[in-house]
Amino acid sequence: MVFSYFKNPKKHELFLTFLLGTLSAFGPLSMDMYLPALPVIQQHLHTTASLTQLTITTCLLGLALGQLIVGPYSDKIGRRKPLLLGLILFAITSIIAATSQNITILVIIRLLQGLAGSAGLVISRAIARDLYTGKKLTSFFSLLMAVNGIFPIISPILGSFILKFTSWRGIFVILTVIGLLLFLLVLVTLPETNQIMPDKSQSNTGDSTKKILKNLIFDKFFLSYALIQGFISGAMFCYISGSSFVLQNLFDLSSNMFSLVYAINGLGIVIMSQLSSRISDTFSEQTGLKLGVYLALFGSLLLTASLFISNSLLLVLVSLFLIVSMVGIVNTTAFSLAMQKQGQHAGSASAILGVGMNLVGSILSPFVGIMGDHSYVPMTILILLCEICALIIYLNISTKKAEL
Helix, strand or coil: CCCCCCHHHHHHHHHHHHHHHCCCCCHHHHHHHHHHHHHHHHHHHHCCCCHHHHHHHHHHHHHHHHHHHHHHHHHCCCCHHHHHHHHHHHHHHHHHHHCCCCCCHHHHHHHHHHHHHHHHHHHHHHHHHHHHHHHHHHHHHHHHHHHHHHHHHHHHHHHHHHHHHHHHHHHHHHHHHHHHHHHHHHHHHHHCCCCHHHHHHHCCCCCHHHHHHHHHCCCCHHHHHHHHHHHHHHHHHHHHHHHHHHHHCCCCCCHHHHHHHHHHHHHHHHHHHHHHHHHHHHHCCHHHHHHHHHHHHHHHHHHHHHHCCCCCCCHHHHHHHHHHHHHHHHHHHHHHHHHCCCCHHHHHHHHHHHHHHHHHHHHHHHHHHCCCCCCHHHHHHHHHHHHHHHHHHHHHHCCCCCCH
């Protein structure tokens, strides 16, 4: 039996938030849980730090490219079918990853795992736009980001816990189980949502996917918000790719302490995503976006300064907290601003936003380990460049809005 949650969204909003937030967390689930195991995987598969980090890159690439396929497809046939297919494929690729015998197979299967996981990312956001608009969309998406932010808190802790009882392969077995459970939950509880919006009946079904995506890309404001999200998220993915090696190898943190630091940063995303909703209610989404971009840049400048200070662990931790937690503010407000006018093509719009959030990280992640696993200079430079690019785009879009 499928429960009729969306006849009265407010009545079951807590469950809806949990389900969509979990579905949108395939990125953290696919990466964060096995981060404590990266040094172990490197040793077990007799490979290098850069090749091990490439498993993050291919997963991010799959998450990015898959959304371009799944998003427009869900606009045409609905949200449920591609979501269910993605979940079952995620479970299958996870169990294959658990049996990988060399780094080449693991790198390839992580790409496929990312493609499968992209369904949860893009469709969860599209469903949110199906149901809400305006500041209500900002408020609801801030709740999604809060749930999403819980996974970076618990995932590395769970990964470290699993490593105490089994090898890194056990982490992928857990991901398989999670994929299957979500498949069953969606199958039983989540109805179709892309038919409930009044403007769906007015959409031009003759529009090709190519034309829709082209129109979105050439929308200067939409593209600007997508790029801001992309660079802010790119900085976070550089942190994700390098933090386990930097904090454990360079600053001698144990896997448990690393997981604690990672959890605190994840908690920052939760707190800041909720703060973004308050800022939007009191001021505007633009104010929240501005605050997030500037504080993220400040964090990157602190991280750069730490390179020239000995015994700078505390400064590194503070700067990383700012860099990561600002994702909660920026992604919430930028997503809401970008999606306000995308009711008819929410899946396609969500896909482009998702690509922006993952593509920058997938491109930059391999370069984080270019100087080996005992230097965080590359990570710092890449994060700083991402934050500067985000600021430039924000200033440009602010100038254009002032001219209107």
